[in-house]
Amino acid sequence: MGVIVLKNINKVYPGGVVAVTDFNLEIEDKEFMVLVGPSGCGKSTVLRMIAGLEEITSGELYIENELVNEIVPKDRDIAMVFQNYALYPHMTVYKNLSFALSLRKIPKDIIDEKVRETAKILEIEELLNRKPKALSGGQRQRVALGRAMVRDPQAFLLDEPLSNLDAKLRASTRTEITKLHNRLETTFIYVTHDQVEAMTMADRIVVMKDGYIHQVGTPQELYKAPHNMFVAGFIGTPQMNFINTILNKDDSAYYVEIDNTKIYIPEDKFGTILDEYMRKELVLGIRSEDIVMVNDYSDRMDILNGVVDVSEHMGSEVFVYIDYNNKKIIAKFSTDIGTTIKVNDNIQIVFKSQKIHLFDKDSEISLLDMENNKEKVKNN
Amino acid sequence: MSISKLNKFLCYLVLILLSILCLISFYLLIINSTRAHSEIQKGFSFNFGDFFDANLKNVLDNDQLPVLKGIRNSLFVSIGTAILATYFSVLTAFSIHTYDFKFKRLAFTFIMMIMMVPPQVSALGFIRWMGELDLMDSLIPLFLPSIASPIVFYFMLAYMQSNLPKATIEAARMDGSSEFRTFNLIVLPIMKPAIAVQAIFTFVSAWNNYFIPSLIIRSAEKKTLPILIAQLRSADYLKFDMGQVYMLIFLAIIPIIVVYIILSKYIVRGVAVGSVKE
Incomplete structure (x- = not known):
């Protein structure tokens, strides 16, 4: 149940606005798939095409091996939760939940049973006789979820369902949706622009931008091995640091130079692709937690001497904005180290070499990915 | 007296004067419906007379004047108009609001253009057409065309969009x-x-409509109230009775007031509040 396949899907709006280009994705049964990207990247359009609310310009959409391009939403057996909930304002919560079932001519006692069961799971039993306007945002959210649940659909589509909730409620609802997914064992397709939601909830994430898929993978894959600079920058807070540099080699190893500081590149990680980039421009990427503060003034070549610009205390950790020869670097330190750091202090940092990412400057694609592809081509 | 109090006082004064202006005609109407023809001719009075029963009896017993049938016809036409105009206008607005179809803009512009044309302009053509359809002296042409009510449609569309x-x-x-x-x-x-x-607006305008019914309706049992009132007013000198005229007008405004009272409770903004979080 619930396998959804998108093949070469394109969406062009009247007037020639291209929303989605060549979208290929196979969503497995019971998978929690999150589509994430900045606003206008086409993620909601993909969701709406799966729902049948938006026509597919070209390509094929299969639900359970059935081509559904021309099938109207009501016959696709999928449910959707809208960003603004879209409850029926004139109906009570009970009627909102039972509407879909009563349209299907299901006997009243069975409807009643299902509605009450759903209300019990979502803890909205005492709200059944209220109208939406008498509910809080979180309660409306639950009703919207319930309206989708009562039908036992093959898949749930959720379009930024948490964006109208306040931060605290968002976090708790997030875990509840994850629990709900485990409990219902149904395919979930979830659209959000918030990478934290994507990282915490997803089995797999699709990162989109400008109508293209940039990467599909598990949260760990995206975090550890981003395919390109966009994914690297989009996933993770604070953003990954990017520094323009040039690759070089001395007798011992490959290194990149950042204002006379040599940072050695682990050859075992990147492989032979490094040869192709000798003396070429590259972008080095390093996550803020992979930056270490060093106190000894040893003669290590890879120490960067910077000045603290701003330091932000987040509670369990401290974000330190470091100015290094007019390059901005954000580092994340634990509180016990972080609290000793003051603005305008000099600071010495090194990058964990195994955690360094390298990107082609023009295509912005990760060197590691290119190397892996080379391997694949060789093996084939 | 502080300035804000003075302001308030002036506001209320203006509002009270305006209310009196609006209500005085109703008051005089009710007063005059209780007075005899001879009394009315003497001029205004603010006191009730004793002729209410007599006027009512005269109006209801007037052979030339099928009042009860007139009320029934007027109700039939007005309710029909209100239902058709509102239902089909919402339907039209829904299609324009929800769907994208070819010539949608053209359709919308066309409806807007019709809104600019007063009914008097197209009346002659309408009457001739009704003649050809054999619908002269019938109540159908009085309410059926309200299916296409551009102004109602426009109101519905605006409400729908928000x-x-x-x-x-x-x-x-x-x-x-x-x-x-x-x-x-x-x-x-x-x-x-x-x-x-x-529904209130279309009901009232259909209820008060004299122009089209006067062109379409011939037989006495199909006449609507405005025609009967006009008929009573244009009666010859000997039969002319202002008491009856006022009584008939008084009877004619009762349904409007009733309809207003019934529907006014629905005129509360924000039924859609809570459907969507803004």
């Missing part, structure tokens, strides 16, 4: 509702306040 989110319609689609069912079960209830407002 109160009916597309997501609500899409949610109904996902729930498995057909388009027509969505319209009847979801859209119409959300549109209730707008429908109530327009």
Whole structure:
């Protein structure tokens, strides 16, 4: 149940606005798939095409091996939760939940049973006789979820369902949706622009931008091995640091130079692709937690001497904005180290070499990915 | 007296004067319906007379004047107009609001253009057409054309655009509702306040309409109230009775007041509040 396949899907709006280009994705049964990207990247359009609310310009959409391009939403057996909930304002919560079932001519006692069961799971039993306007945002959210649940659909589509909730409620609802997914064992397709939601909830994430898929993978894959600079920058807070540099080699190893500081590149990680980039421009990427503060003034070549610009205390950790020869670097330190750091202090940092990412400057694609592809081509 | 109090006082003064201006005609109407013809001719009075029963009896017993039939005809035409005008205007507005179809802009512009044309301009053509359709001296031409009411449509569209989110319609689609069912079960209830407002307006204008009925209706038992009132007013000198005229007008405004009282409770903004979080 619930396998959804998108093949070469394109969406062009009247007037020639291209929303989605060549979208290929196979969503497995019971998978929690999150589509994430900045606003206008086409993620909601993909969701709406799966729902049948938006026509597919070209390509094929299969639900359970059935081509559904021309099938109207009501016959696709999928449910959707809208960003603004879209409850029926004139109906009570009970009627909102039972509407879909009563349209299907299901006997009243069975409807009643299902509605009450759903209300019990979502803890909205005492709200059944209220109208939406008498509910809080979180309660409306639950009703919207319930309206989708009562039908036992093959898949749930959720379009930024948490964006109208306040931060605290968002976090708790997030875990509840994850629990709900485990409990219902149904395919979930979830659209959000918030990478934290994507990282915490997803089995797999699709990162989109400008109508293209940039990467599909598990949260760990995206975090550890981003395919390109966009994914690297989009996933993770604070953003990954990017520094323009040039690759070089001395007798011992490959290194990149950042204002006379040599940072050695682990050859075992990147492989032979490094040869192709000798003396070429590259972008080095390093996550803020992979930056270490060093106190000894040893003669290590890879120490960067910077000045603290701003330091932000987040509670369990401290974000330190470091100015290094007019390059901005954000580092994340634990509180016990972080609290000793003051603005305008000099600071010495090194990058964990195994955690360094390298990107082609023009295509912005990760060197590691290119190397892996080379391997694949060789093996084939 | 502080300035804000003075302001308040002036506001109330103006409002009270305006209210008196509005209500005085009703008051005089009711007063005059209780007075005899001879008394009315003597001039204004603010006191009630004793002729209410007599005037009522004269109006109801007047052989030339089928008042009860007139009320029935007027109710039939006005209710028909209110229902058709509101239902089909919401339906039209729904299609323009929700769907994208070829010539949508053209259709919209066309409807807007019709709105500019006063009914008097097209009356002659309308009458001739009704003649050809054999619908002269029938009540049908008095309410059926209200299916196409551009002004009502425009009001509905404006209300819909601010109160009916597309997501609500899409949610109904996902729930498995057909388009027509969505319209009847979801859209119409959300549109209730707008429908109530327009139902009052269309009811009143149909109730008061004299122009078209006077051109269409010939036989006495099909006459609507405005025609009867006009008939009474243009009676010859010997039969002319102002008491009856006022009594008939008094009877004629009762249904309007009743309709207003029934529907005014629906005219509350914000039925759609809570459907969508803004």
